[in-house]
Amino acid sequence: MQMDGRIRGWFRDHATSLGFYLYALAVAPPLSRAMKDAMVDSRTILWPGILLLVVLLLEPIGLRWKILFLRRRNNDDSFEPQGSMLAIFSAATIGHMIVTLFLGMMALDAWGVVGVGSEGASNWWGAVIVVLILKEFVELFACGGMSMAPESPGHWKQPAADFLVLAYGCVAYTAWWESLLDLGDLATEGWAMKLALIPLLGMLFMFLYLPMRLPFLLEEYFLQPKAGRKARIWTELAIGAALGFYPAFF
Helix, strand or coil: CHHHHHHHHHHHHCHHHHHHHHHHHHHHHHHHHHHHHHHHCCCCCHHHHHHHHHHHHHHHHHHHHHHHHHHHHHHHHCCCCCCCCHHHHHHHHHHHHHHHHHHHHHHHHHCCCCCCCCCCCCCCHHHHHHHHHHHHHHHHHHCCCCCCCCCCCCCCHHHHHHHHHHHHHHHHHHHHHHHHCCHHHHHHCCHHHHHHHHHHHHHHHHHHHHHHCHHHHHHHHHHCCCCCHHHHHHHHHHHHHHHHHHHHHC
16 A cells, blocks of 8 residues: 555656656657648648747746745655756756747747748737747746745646646647757668767757756756756656657667
């Protein structure tokens, strides 16, 4: 019975990460290929653009709620976060802004405002980019402070927060890593070319993978001891790299 409780607890604590891994393994490759084919066409495709912007604009709410519940859990468990992750969170913040702006441009491309067939489009797209930049600053400030969730763990906001931040990670992974870099095209190249590109793509991947895995970084900081942190972070990056590179090699 105690073992069953531990297993359920482990799955509960790692549900967001497991959901992301499953998505990256089974859903992202075919979805990204379909997205790439659709984006090549000059026709306006409404729903992908709407989905991208909705996910982008709702993510700050999910991130705020998640941090509040993590602080509430720290308080309930009398656990103080150990060590500093300032360098990692700084890199993730910069990468997050880059990925967010790219996703915003993809949404506008889907609507025909930028990219192929946008010659006659209006210039209101600049306002969308400004809104996304402001959204990043609002999100940054919303994550500060020491407040915690007034609701008890298990409140509907807790799984909603996990879903919103997971949705951002999945959408960003599909649009950025799969569609932009298009690793599937590398499958036709020889092994020499593949091995030569691994260091360059690997460094780019590690920098841009962190914003997609904010749930992992937050849980690592708030819930995990400092001991073994480097190993856990490198393991996360290795898992992500394996999921990202496998379409190019198999």
